[in-house]
Amino acid sequence: xxxxxxxxxxxxxxxxxxxxxxxxxxxxxxxxxxxxxxxxxxxxxxxxxxxxxxxxxxxxxxxxxxxxxxxxxxxxxxxxxxxxxxxxxxxxxxxxxxxxxxxxxxxxxxxxxxxxxxxxxxxxxxxxxxxxxxxxxxxxxxxxxxxxxxxxxxxxxxxxxxxxxxxxxxxxxxxxxxxxxxxxxxxxxxxxxxxxxxxxxxxxxxxxxxxxxxxxxxxxxxxxxxxxxxxxxxxxxxxxxxxxxxxxxxxxxxxxxxxxxxxxxxxxxxxxxxxxxxxxxxxxxxxxxxxxxxxxxxxxxxxxxxxxxxxxxxxxxxxxxxxxxxxxxxxxxxxxxxxxxxxxxxxxxxxxxxxxxxxxxxxxxxxxxxxxxxxxxxxxxxxxxxxxxxxxxxxxxxxxxxxxxxxxxxxxxxxxxxxxxxxxxxxxxxxxxxxxxxxxxxxxxxxxxxxxxxxxxxxxxxxxxxxxxxxxxxxxxxxxxxx
Ligand SMILES: *Cc1c(COP(=O)(O)O)cnc(C)c1O
Numbered sequence: 001x002x003x004x005x006x007x008x009x010x011x012x013x014x015x016x017x018x019x020x021x022x023x024x025x026x027x028x029x030x031x032x033x034x035x036x037x038x039x040x041x042x043x044x045x046x047x048x049x050x051x052x053x054x055x056x057x058x059x060x061x062x063x064x065x066x067x068x069x070x071x072x073x074x075x076x077x078x079x080x081x082x083x084x085x086x087x088x089x090x091x092x093x094x095x096x097x098x099x100x101x102x103x104x105x106x107x108x109x110x111x112x113x114x115x116x117x118x119x120x121x122x123x124x125x126x127x128x129x130x131x132x133x134x135x136x137x138x139x140x141x142x143x144x145x146x147x148x149x150x151x152x153x154x155x156x157x158x159x160x161x162x163x164x165x166x167x168x169x170x171x172x173x174x175x176x177x178x179x180x181x182x183x184x185x186x187x188x189x190x191x192x193x194x195x196x197x198x199x200x201x202x203x204x205x206x207x208x209x210x211x212x213x214x215x216x217x218x219x220x221x222x223x224x225x226x227x228x229x230x231x232x233x234x235x236x237x238x239x240x241x242x243x244x245x246x247x248x249x250x251x252x253x254x255x256x257x258x259x260x261x262x263x264x265x266x267x268x269x270x271x272x273x274x275x276x277x278x279x280x281x282x283x284x285x286x287x288x289x290x291x292x293x294x295x296x297x298x299x300x301x302x303x304x305x306x307x308x309x310x311x312x313x314x315x316x317x318x319x320x321x322x323x324x325x326x327x328x329x330x331x332x333x334x335x336x337x338x339x340x341x342x343x344x345x346x347x348x349x350x351x352x353x354x355x356x357x358x359x360x361x362x363x364x365x366x367x368x369x370x371x372x373x374x375x376x377x378x379x380x381x382x383x384x385x386x387x388x389x390x391x392x393x394x395x396x397x398x399x400x401x402x403x404x405x406x407x408x409x410x411x412x413x414x415x416x417x418x419x420x421x422x423x424x425x426x427x428x429x430x431x432x433x434x435x436x437x438x439x440x441x442x443x444x445x446x447x448x449x450x451x452x453x454x455x456x457x458x459x460x461x462x463x464x465x466x467x468x469x470x471x472x473x474x475x476x477x478x479x480x481x482x483x
Contacts, residue, residue, distance in 0.1 A: 013049035068410045078413040078425025081272035089335040103326040114310030120337045129259025132295035136324040141174035143267030143286025148182035150297040162211035170417040175214045195221040216245040220417045222378035232262020249273045251380035254349030265290045270336035285332040299323045354430035355380040365441035381427035397422040403458040
Protein backbone atom coordinates (compact mmCIF):
# COMPACT_ATOMS: atom_id res chain seq x y z
CA UNK A 1 0.00 0.00 0.00
CA UNK A 2 1.20 3.47 -0.79
CA UNK A 3 1.84 5.81 2.09
CA UNK A 4 -1.37 7.72 2.69
CA UNK A 5 0.29 10.37 4.83
CA UNK A 6 2.95 11.93 2.65
CA UNK A 7 3.98 15.09 4.50
CA UNK A 8 3.45 18.41 2.80
CA UNK A 9 6.57 20.08 1.50
CA UNK A 10 6.07 22.69 4.22
CA UNK A 11 6.23 19.96 6.85
CA UNK A 12 9.50 18.67 5.42
CA UNK A 13 11.04 22.12 5.75
CA UNK A 14 14.02 22.61 8.11
CA UNK A 15 15.20 26.14 8.90
CA UNK A 16 18.31 27.05 6.98
CA UNK A 17 18.31 24.16 4.47
CA UNK A 18 19.07 25.31 0.99
CA UNK A 19 18.97 23.87 -2.52
CA UNK A 20 21.70 26.23 -3.73
CA UNK A 21 25.03 27.40 -2.43
CA UNK A 22 25.97 30.87 -3.64
CA UNK A 23 29.69 31.65 -3.82
CA UNK A 24 30.77 34.70 -1.87
CA UNK A 25 30.84 37.81 -4.00
CA UNK A 26 34.27 38.94 -5.19
CA UNK A 27 33.02 42.44 -5.95
CA UNK A 28 31.89 45.08 -3.46
CA UNK A 29 28.36 44.32 -2.24
CA UNK A 30 25.96 47.17 -1.72
CA UNK A 31 23.85 46.91 1.41
CA UNK A 32 20.24 45.90 0.85
CA UNK A 33 19.09 49.27 2.21
CA UNK A 34 20.65 50.92 -0.85
CA UNK A 35 18.91 48.61 -3.27
CA UNK A 36 15.41 48.47 -1.86
CA UNK A 37 13.92 51.08 0.49
CA UNK A 38 12.78 49.78 3.86
CA UNK A 39 9.15 50.62 3.10
CA UNK A 40 9.18 48.18 0.15
CA UNK A 41 10.64 45.31 2.16
CA UNK A 42 8.67 42.77 4.17
CA UNK A 43 9.37 42.65 7.89
CA UNK A 44 9.78 38.86 7.78
CA UNK A 45 10.89 36.58 4.96
CA UNK A 46 7.96 34.71 3.39
CA UNK A 47 7.21 31.33 5.04
CA UNK A 48 8.58 29.24 2.18
CA UNK A 49 9.73 25.67 2.71
CA UNK A 50 13.49 25.25 3.15
CA UNK A 51 14.85 22.01 1.67
CA UNK A 52 17.81 20.52 -0.14
CA UNK A 53 17.45 19.84 -3.87
CA UNK A 54 17.20 16.00 -3.66
CA UNK A 55 14.40 16.29 -1.11
CA UNK A 56 12.49 18.65 -3.40
CA UNK A 57 12.98 16.42 -6.44
CA UNK A 58 11.93 13.28 -4.54
CA UNK A 59 8.91 15.00 -3.07
CA UNK A 60 7.50 16.15 -6.39
CA UNK A 61 8.55 13.09 -8.38
CA UNK A 62 6.80 10.85 -5.89
CA UNK A 63 3.66 13.02 -5.96
CA UNK A 64 3.68 12.78 -9.75
CA UNK A 65 3.38 8.98 -9.55
CA UNK A 66 0.36 8.97 -7.26
CA UNK A 67 -2.16 9.60 -9.98
CA UNK A 68 -3.28 7.44 -12.86
CA UNK A 69 -2.55 8.71 -16.34
CA UNK A 70 -3.02 7.57 -19.92
CA UNK A 71 0.72 6.88 -20.01
CA UNK A 72 0.47 4.51 -17.04
CA UNK A 73 -3.02 2.99 -17.02
CA UNK A 74 -6.07 2.14 -19.13
CA UNK A 75 -8.36 5.12 -18.74
CA UNK A 76 -11.89 4.31 -20.01
CA UNK A 77 -13.44 7.59 -18.85
CA UNK A 78 -16.71 7.86 -20.77
CA UNK A 79 -17.39 11.18 -22.54
CA UNK A 80 -13.82 12.35 -21.89
CA UNK A 81 -12.03 10.45 -24.66
CA UNK A 82 -8.81 9.75 -22.77
CA UNK A 83 -6.84 8.32 -25.67
CA UNK A 84 -3.12 7.83 -25.81
CA UNK A 85 -1.24 11.00 -26.77
CA UNK A 86 1.40 10.14 -29.37
CA UNK A 87 4.83 11.37 -28.25
CA UNK A 88 5.58 12.53 -31.77
CA UNK A 89 3.14 15.41 -31.31
CA UNK A 90 4.83 16.39 -28.06
CA UNK A 91 8.20 16.51 -29.81
CA UNK A 92 6.85 18.62 -32.65
CA UNK A 93 5.03 21.02 -30.35
CA UNK A 94 8.18 21.57 -28.33
CA UNK A 95 10.40 22.41 -31.30
CA UNK A 96 12.11 25.68 -30.38
CA UNK A 97 10.69 27.39 -33.49
CA UNK A 98 7.24 26.92 -31.96
CA UNK A 99 7.79 26.68 -28.23
CA UNK A 100 9.97 29.80 -27.99
CA UNK A 101 7.61 32.12 -29.86
CA UNK A 102 6.16 35.13 -28.11
CA UNK A 103 2.69 36.39 -29.07
CA UNK A 104 3.94 39.98 -29.21
CA UNK A 105 6.50 39.21 -31.92
CA UNK A 106 5.94 41.08 -35.18
CA UNK A 107 3.51 39.26 -37.44
CA UNK A 108 6.17 38.77 -40.10
CA UNK A 109 8.16 36.62 -37.68
CA UNK A 110 5.13 34.47 -36.77
CA UNK A 111 4.35 33.31 -40.30
CA UNK A 112 5.12 29.64 -39.58
CA UNK A 113 2.77 29.49 -36.61
CA UNK A 114 0.06 31.36 -38.51
CA UNK A 115 0.45 28.89 -41.37
CA UNK A 116 -0.23 26.05 -38.92
CA UNK A 117 -3.22 27.80 -37.34
CA UNK A 118 -4.66 28.73 -40.72
CA UNK A 119 -4.41 25.17 -42.00
CA UNK A 120 -5.94 23.89 -38.77
CA UNK A 121 -8.88 26.27 -39.31
CA UNK A 122 -9.30 24.83 -42.81
CA UNK A 123 -9.08 21.23 -41.63
CA UNK A 124 -11.69 21.77 -38.91
CA UNK A 125 -13.92 23.51 -41.46
CA UNK A 126 -13.60 20.48 -43.72
CA UNK A 127 -14.32 17.95 -40.96
CA UNK A 128 -17.34 19.89 -39.70
CA UNK A 129 -18.58 21.17 -43.06
CA UNK A 130 -18.83 24.61 -41.44
CA UNK A 131 -16.59 27.25 -43.06
CA UNK A 132 -16.15 29.84 -40.27
CA UNK A 133 -13.63 28.85 -37.60
CA UNK A 134 -12.26 30.43 -34.44
CA UNK A 135 -9.43 28.74 -32.58
CA UNK A 136 -9.65 31.04 -29.58
CA UNK A 137 -11.86 29.32 -27.00
CA UNK A 138 -9.85 27.66 -24.24
CA UNK A 139 -11.99 24.52 -23.78
CA UNK A 140 -15.12 22.81 -25.02
CA UNK A 141 -17.32 24.60 -22.49
CA UNK A 142 -15.77 27.92 -23.51
CA UNK A 143 -16.54 27.05 -27.14
CA UNK A 144 -20.19 26.49 -26.19
CA UNK A 145 -20.31 29.89 -24.53
CA UNK A 146 -18.64 31.51 -27.54
CA UNK A 147 -21.10 29.93 -29.96
CA UNK A 148 -24.09 30.97 -27.87
CA UNK A 149 -22.76 34.54 -27.78
CA UNK A 150 -22.52 34.33 -31.58
CA UNK A 151 -26.13 33.14 -31.73
CA UNK A 152 -27.21 35.97 -29.44
CA UNK A 153 -25.43 38.52 -31.66
CA UNK A 154 -27.04 37.00 -34.74
CA UNK A 155 -30.58 37.26 -33.37
CA UNK A 156 -29.95 40.74 -31.99
CA UNK A 157 -28.94 41.88 -35.45
CA UNK A 158 -32.06 40.27 -36.94
CA UNK A 159 -34.13 42.08 -34.34
CA UNK A 160 -35.51 38.84 -32.95
CA UNK A 161 -36.02 38.34 -29.26
CA UNK A 162 -35.15 34.72 -28.57
CA UNK A 163 -34.56 33.84 -24.95
CA UNK A 164 -34.45 30.04 -24.77
CA UNK A 165 -31.91 27.30 -25.37
CA UNK A 166 -33.09 23.69 -25.53
CA UNK A 167 -30.85 20.96 -24.07
CA UNK A 168 -31.74 17.25 -23.91
CA UNK A 169 -31.84 15.60 -20.48
CA UNK A 170 -28.80 13.50 -21.46
CA UNK A 171 -26.69 16.57 -22.22
CA UNK A 172 -23.39 17.36 -20.57
CA UNK A 173 -23.74 19.75 -17.64
CA UNK A 174 -21.74 22.38 -19.47
CA UNK A 175 -24.54 22.81 -22.05
CA UNK A 176 -27.20 24.30 -19.75
CA UNK A 177 -24.47 26.11 -17.80
CA UNK A 178 -23.11 27.80 -20.95
CA UNK A 179 -26.65 28.74 -21.99
CA UNK A 180 -27.22 30.44 -18.63
CA UNK A 181 -23.89 32.24 -18.82
CA UNK A 182 -24.76 33.54 -22.28
CA UNK A 183 -27.98 34.98 -20.83
CA UNK A 184 -30.46 32.38 -22.07
CA UNK A 185 -33.05 30.43 -20.20
CA UNK A 186 -32.53 26.67 -20.57
CA UNK A 187 -35.38 24.31 -21.30
CA UNK A 188 -34.76 20.57 -20.86
CA UNK A 189 -35.89 18.19 -23.58
CA UNK A 190 -36.87 14.66 -22.71
CA UNK A 191 -35.19 11.72 -24.38
CA UNK A 192 -37.02 8.73 -25.72
CA UNK A 193 -36.49 5.45 -23.84
CA UNK A 194 -33.78 4.69 -26.44
CA UNK A 195 -31.97 7.88 -25.53
CA UNK A 196 -32.79 9.98 -28.59
CA UNK A 197 -34.34 13.45 -28.84
CA UNK A 198 -38.09 13.00 -28.32
CA UNK A 199 -39.67 14.63 -31.38
CA UNK A 200 -43.02 15.06 -29.63
CA UNK A 201 -41.44 16.79 -26.67
CA UNK A 202 -39.39 18.92 -29.09
CA UNK A 203 -42.62 19.94 -30.85
CA UNK A 204 -44.26 21.10 -27.61
CA UNK A 205 -41.21 23.11 -26.51
CA UNK A 206 -40.19 24.58 -29.85
CA UNK A 207 -41.44 28.10 -30.42
CA UNK A 208 -40.26 31.44 -31.78
CA UNK A 209 -38.42 32.16 -28.53
CA UNK A 210 -36.02 29.28 -29.02
CA UNK A 211 -32.63 30.56 -30.16
CA UNK A 212 -30.61 27.34 -30.14
CA UNK A 213 -31.01 23.61 -29.71
CA UNK A 214 -27.81 22.17 -28.24
CA UNK A 215 -27.37 18.53 -29.10
CA UNK A 216 -24.60 15.99 -28.62
CA UNK A 217 -24.52 13.47 -31.44
CA UNK A 218 -23.55 10.72 -31.00
CA UNK A 219 -25.04 11.39 -27.60
CA UNK A 220 -23.66 10.59 -24.18
CA UNK A 221 -25.17 7.10 -24.34
CA UNK A 222 -22.93 6.44 -27.34
CA UNK A 223 -25.89 6.39 -29.73
CA UNK A 224 -26.21 8.22 -33.03
CA UNK A 225 -29.59 9.92 -33.24
CA UNK A 226 -30.98 8.65 -36.55
CA UNK A 227 -33.60 11.39 -36.57
CA UNK A 228 -31.12 14.20 -36.19
CA UNK A 229 -31.95 15.65 -39.61
CA UNK A 230 -35.62 15.85 -38.73
CA UNK A 231 -34.72 17.43 -35.41
CA UNK A 232 -32.59 20.06 -37.18
CA UNK A 233 -35.24 20.74 -39.81
CA UNK A 234 -37.84 21.43 -37.16
CA UNK A 235 -35.55 23.84 -35.32
CA UNK A 236 -34.65 25.61 -38.57
CA UNK A 237 -38.31 25.82 -39.58
CA UNK A 238 -38.90 27.94 -36.46
CA UNK A 239 -35.88 30.12 -37.20
CA UNK A 240 -33.67 28.59 -34.52
CA UNK A 241 -30.07 27.39 -34.75
CA UNK A 242 -28.65 23.93 -34.08
CA UNK A 243 -25.49 23.65 -31.98
CA UNK A 244 -23.56 20.41 -32.04
CA UNK A 245 -21.58 19.62 -28.91
CA UNK A 246 -18.65 17.99 -30.71
CA UNK A 247 -17.13 16.22 -27.71
CA UNK A 248 -18.05 12.89 -29.28
CA UNK A 249 -16.53 13.51 -32.70
CA UNK A 250 -14.19 10.61 -32.03
CA UNK A 251 -17.00 8.34 -33.22
CA UNK A 252 -17.75 9.98 -36.57
CA UNK A 253 -14.59 11.58 -38.00
CA UNK A 254 -14.72 11.36 -41.77
CA UNK A 255 -17.97 9.37 -41.54
CA UNK A 256 -20.66 11.92 -40.71
CA UNK A 257 -20.28 15.65 -41.26
CA UNK A 258 -22.14 17.80 -38.73
CA UNK A 259 -23.25 20.38 -41.32
CA UNK A 260 -24.88 17.54 -43.27
CA UNK A 261 -27.12 16.68 -40.35
CA UNK A 262 -28.08 20.28 -39.74
CA UNK A 263 -25.52 21.79 -37.37
CA UNK A 264 -25.07 25.56 -37.73
CA UNK A 265 -22.35 25.74 -35.08
CA UNK A 266 -20.19 23.27 -33.19
CA UNK A 267 -17.11 23.00 -31.03
CA UNK A 268 -14.29 20.49 -31.17
CA UNK A 269 -12.37 19.30 -28.12
CA UNK A 270 -8.86 18.82 -29.58
CA UNK A 271 -7.78 17.46 -26.20
CA UNK A 272 -10.28 14.65 -26.61
CA UNK A 273 -10.64 13.99 -30.32
CA UNK A 274 -7.22 15.03 -31.55
CA UNK A 275 -5.17 13.52 -28.73
CA UNK A 276 -3.76 16.58 -27.00
CA UNK A 277 -3.10 15.63 -23.38
CA UNK A 278 -5.76 16.67 -20.88
CA UNK A 279 -7.03 16.05 -17.41
CA UNK A 280 -6.17 17.44 -14.02
CA UNK A 281 -7.33 20.87 -15.14
CA UNK A 282 -4.61 21.09 -17.75
CA UNK A 283 -5.06 23.19 -20.84
CA UNK A 284 -7.51 22.25 -23.55
CA UNK A 285 -8.98 24.13 -26.45
CA UNK A 286 -12.44 24.55 -27.91
CA UNK A 287 -12.32 25.69 -31.55
CA UNK A 288 -15.74 26.66 -32.85
CA UNK A 289 -16.94 26.21 -36.42
CA UNK A 290 -19.96 28.07 -37.76
CA UNK A 291 -21.98 28.33 -40.96
CA UNK A 292 -21.29 31.09 -43.45
CA UNK A 293 -24.24 33.13 -42.17
CA UNK A 294 -22.69 33.25 -38.70
CA UNK A 295 -19.11 34.01 -39.76
CA UNK A 296 -19.38 37.81 -39.26
CA UNK A 297 -19.88 37.27 -35.52
CA UNK A 298 -16.80 35.13 -34.89
CA UNK A 299 -14.44 36.40 -32.19
CA UNK A 300 -11.23 38.13 -33.25
CA UNK A 301 -8.47 37.87 -34.13
CA UNK A 302 -8.75 35.34 -36.93
CA UNK A 303 -5.79 34.13 -38.94
CA UNK A 304 -6.30 34.90 -42.62
CA UNK A 305 -4.20 34.61 -45.74
CA UNK A 306 -3.84 37.96 -47.46
CA UNK A 307 -1.61 38.37 -50.52
CA UNK A 308 0.51 35.27 -49.84
CA UNK A 309 1.07 36.31 -46.20
CA UNK A 310 -0.73 35.35 -43.03
CA UNK A 311 -2.34 38.18 -41.13
CA UNK A 312 -4.43 38.54 -38.02
CA UNK A 313 -7.82 40.04 -38.78
CA UNK A 314 -8.39 42.35 -35.82
CA UNK A 315 -11.59 44.10 -36.84
CA UNK A 316 -14.99 43.11 -38.06
CA UNK A 317 -18.06 45.21 -37.36
CA UNK A 318 -20.29 42.42 -36.04
CA UNK A 319 -17.72 40.36 -34.16
CA UNK A 320 -18.55 39.41 -30.58
CA UNK A 321 -15.01 40.56 -29.70
CA UNK A 322 -12.24 38.71 -28.00
CA UNK A 323 -12.88 35.60 -25.88
CA UNK A 324 -9.31 34.62 -25.06
CA UNK A 325 -5.93 36.33 -24.94
CA UNK A 326 -3.63 36.10 -27.98
CA UNK A 327 -4.46 33.26 -30.41
CA UNK A 328 -5.88 30.68 -28.00
CA UNK A 329 -4.12 27.73 -26.37
CA UNK A 330 -1.60 27.37 -29.16
CA UNK A 331 0.28 24.39 -27.66
CA UNK A 332 -2.88 22.30 -27.73
CA UNK A 333 -3.74 23.48 -31.23
CA UNK A 334 -0.30 22.61 -32.59
CA UNK A 335 -0.58 19.07 -31.21
CA UNK A 336 -4.01 18.71 -32.80
CA UNK A 337 -2.62 19.97 -36.10
CA UNK A 338 0.22 17.43 -36.02
CA UNK A 339 -2.22 14.65 -35.19
CA UNK A 340 -4.59 15.50 -38.04
CA UNK A 341 -1.78 16.01 -40.55
CA UNK A 342 -0.13 12.74 -39.54
CA UNK A 343 -3.28 10.69 -39.98
CA UNK A 344 -4.86 12.41 -42.96
CA UNK A 345 -8.49 11.86 -44.01
CA UNK A 346 -8.26 8.06 -44.24
CA UNK A 347 -6.42 7.84 -40.93
CA UNK A 348 -8.98 9.95 -39.12
CA UNK A 349 -11.77 7.79 -40.44
CA UNK A 350 -9.88 4.74 -39.22
CA UNK A 351 -9.58 6.34 -35.76
CA UNK A 352 -13.36 6.49 -35.53
CA UNK A 353 -13.88 3.01 -36.94
CA UNK A 354 -11.44 1.53 -34.44
CA UNK A 355 -12.89 3.53 -31.54
CA UNK A 356 -16.34 2.20 -32.40
CA UNK A 357 -15.03 -1.33 -32.86
CA UNK A 358 -13.25 -1.27 -29.49
CA UNK A 359 -16.32 0.06 -27.69
CA UNK A 360 -18.56 -2.58 -29.27
CA UNK A 361 -16.11 -5.35 -28.43
CA UNK A 362 -16.02 -4.26 -24.79
CA UNK A 363 -19.81 -3.89 -24.74
CA UNK A 364 -20.19 -7.43 -26.05
CA UNK A 365 -18.06 -8.73 -23.15
CA UNK A 366 -19.56 -6.65 -20.37
CA UNK A 367 -23.23 -7.03 -21.20
CA UNK A 368 -23.04 -10.66 -20.03
CA UNK A 369 -22.64 -9.56 -16.42
CA UNK A 370 -23.77 -5.92 -16.24
CA UNK A 371 -26.98 -4.53 -17.70
CA UNK A 372 -26.43 -2.17 -20.64
CA UNK A 373 -29.87 -0.57 -20.91
CA UNK A 374 -29.53 1.09 -24.31
CA UNK A 375 -29.14 -1.57 -26.88
CA UNK A 376 -26.73 -4.09 -28.19
CA UNK A 377 -24.67 -1.73 -30.28
CA UNK A 378 -22.97 1.56 -29.57
CA UNK A 379 -20.63 4.03 -31.19
CA UNK A 380 -17.50 5.14 -29.31
CA UNK A 381 -18.85 4.55 -25.80
CA UNK A 382 -21.65 2.84 -23.91
CA UNK A 383 -23.38 3.17 -20.57
CA UNK A 384 -23.77 0.13 -18.32
CA UNK A 385 -25.88 0.26 -15.18
CA UNK A 386 -25.27 -1.13 -11.70
CA UNK A 387 -28.95 -0.64 -10.78
CA UNK A 388 -29.60 -4.40 -10.92
CA UNK A 389 -26.67 -5.41 -8.69
CA UNK A 390 -27.55 -2.58 -6.35
CA UNK A 391 -31.03 -4.00 -5.96
CA UNK A 392 -29.95 -7.61 -5.50
CA UNK A 393 -26.72 -7.13 -3.53
CA UNK A 394 -26.35 -3.50 -2.55
CA UNK A 395 -23.34 -2.98 -4.85
CA UNK A 396 -23.28 0.55 -6.23
CA UNK A 397 -21.67 1.87 -9.39
CA UNK A 398 -19.31 3.90 -7.22
CA UNK A 399 -18.14 0.69 -5.44
CA UNK A 400 -17.21 -0.92 -8.74
CA UNK A 401 -15.45 2.21 -9.96
CA UNK A 402 -13.45 2.49 -6.73
CA UNK A 403 -12.46 -1.18 -6.71
CA UNK A 404 -11.21 -1.00 -10.31
CA UNK A 405 -8.53 1.42 -9.10
CA UNK A 406 -7.02 -1.34 -6.96
CA UNK A 407 -6.57 -3.44 -10.08
CA UNK A 408 -4.79 -0.68 -11.99
CA UNK A 409 -7.67 0.58 -14.12
CA UNK A 410 -8.78 4.16 -14.03
CA UNK A 411 -12.46 4.26 -13.08
CA UNK A 412 -15.02 4.84 -15.81
CA UNK A 413 -17.31 7.88 -15.55
CA UNK A 414 -20.09 7.10 -13.06
CA UNK A 415 -23.51 8.65 -12.42
CA UNK A 416 -23.55 10.35 -15.82
CA UNK A 417 -25.68 10.61 -17.89
CA UNK A 418 -28.32 11.29 -15.28
CA UNK A 419 -30.97 9.38 -17.21
CA UNK A 420 -29.37 6.00 -16.47
CA UNK A 421 -29.56 4.91 -12.79
CA UNK A 422 -26.16 3.86 -11.37
CA UNK A 423 -24.58 4.74 -14.72
CA UNK A 424 -21.12 3.40 -15.57
CA UNK A 425 -20.00 5.09 -18.76
CA UNK A 426 -17.19 3.36 -20.61
CA UNK A 427 -15.16 4.72 -23.51
CA UNK A 428 -12.15 2.55 -24.34
CA UNK A 429 -10.95 4.66 -27.34
CA UNK A 430 -9.15 3.30 -30.40
CA UNK A 431 -5.71 3.24 -28.84
CA UNK A 432 -6.24 0.14 -26.66
CA UNK A 433 -5.32 -3.42 -27.56
CA UNK A 434 -7.63 -6.42 -27.39
CA UNK A 435 -5.58 -7.72 -24.45
CA UNK A 436 -6.24 -4.55 -22.45
CA UNK A 437 -9.96 -4.68 -23.19
CA UNK A 438 -10.11 -8.37 -22.23
CA UNK A 439 -8.25 -7.73 -18.99
CA UNK A 440 -10.56 -4.86 -18.09
CA UNK A 441 -13.73 -6.88 -18.72
CA UNK A 442 -12.38 -9.85 -16.78
CA UNK A 443 -11.41 -7.67 -13.84
CA UNK A 444 -14.83 -6.07 -13.74
CA UNK A 445 -16.38 -9.54 -13.80
CA UNK A 446 -14.18 -10.72 -10.91
CA UNK A 447 -14.91 -7.59 -8.89
CA UNK A 448 -18.63 -8.28 -9.16
CA UNK A 449 -18.02 -11.64 -7.46
CA UNK A 450 -16.36 -10.04 -4.45
CA UNK A 451 -18.19 -9.68 -1.13
CA UNK A 452 -20.07 -6.43 -0.61
CA UNK A 453 -18.03 -5.22 2.36
CA UNK A 454 -14.82 -5.70 0.41
CA UNK A 455 -16.19 -3.45 -2.33
CA UNK A 456 -17.61 -0.82 -0.03
CA UNK A 457 -14.22 -0.10 1.57
CA UNK A 458 -12.32 0.04 -1.71
CA UNK A 459 -9.92 1.32 -2.92
CA UNK A 460 -7.15 -0.04 -0.70
CA UNK A 461 -4.08 0.79 -2.77
CA UNK A 462 -4.51 4.48 -3.55
CA UNK A 463 -3.10 7.39 -1.55
CA UNK A 464 -6.64 8.58 -0.80
CA UNK A 465 -9.56 6.18 -0.51
CA UNK A 466 -12.99 7.79 -0.42
CA UNK A 467 -12.91 11.53 0.02
CA UNK A 468 -16.11 13.33 0.90
CA UNK A 469 -16.76 14.53 -2.63
CA UNK A 470 -19.47 17.02 -1.74
CA UNK A 471 -17.27 18.66 0.90
CA UNK A 472 -14.32 18.56 -1.48
CA UNK A 473 -16.31 20.40 -4.15
CA UNK A 474 -17.96 22.88 -1.79
CA UNK A 475 -15.12 23.59 0.60
CA UNK A 476 -11.88 22.75 -1.16
CA UNK A 477 -8.75 23.35 0.89
CA UNK A 478 -6.36 24.68 -1.69
CA UNK A 479 -3.88 26.48 0.50
CA UNK A 480 -1.54 25.54 3.27
CA UNK A 481 -1.71 27.66 6.38
CA UNK A 482 0.77 27.64 9.24
CA UNK A 483 -1.79 27.29 12.05
C1 LIG B 1 -15.95 17.18 -22.24
C2 LIG B 1 -17.28 17.57 -22.66
C3 LIG B 1 -17.69 18.91 -22.70
C4 LIG B 1 -16.85 20.05 -22.15
O1 LIG B 1 -15.61 20.15 -22.75
P1 LIG B 1 -14.35 20.75 -21.95
O2 LIG B 1 -13.29 20.79 -22.96
O3 LIG B 1 -14.09 19.80 -20.82
O4 LIG B 1 -14.76 22.10 -21.45
C5 LIG B 1 -18.93 19.20 -23.21
N1 LIG B 1 -19.75 18.24 -23.63
C6 LIG B 1 -19.42 16.94 -23.59
C7 LIG B 1 -20.40 15.90 -24.10
C8 LIG B 1 -18.19 16.55 -23.09
O5 LIG B 1 -17.86 15.25 -23.03
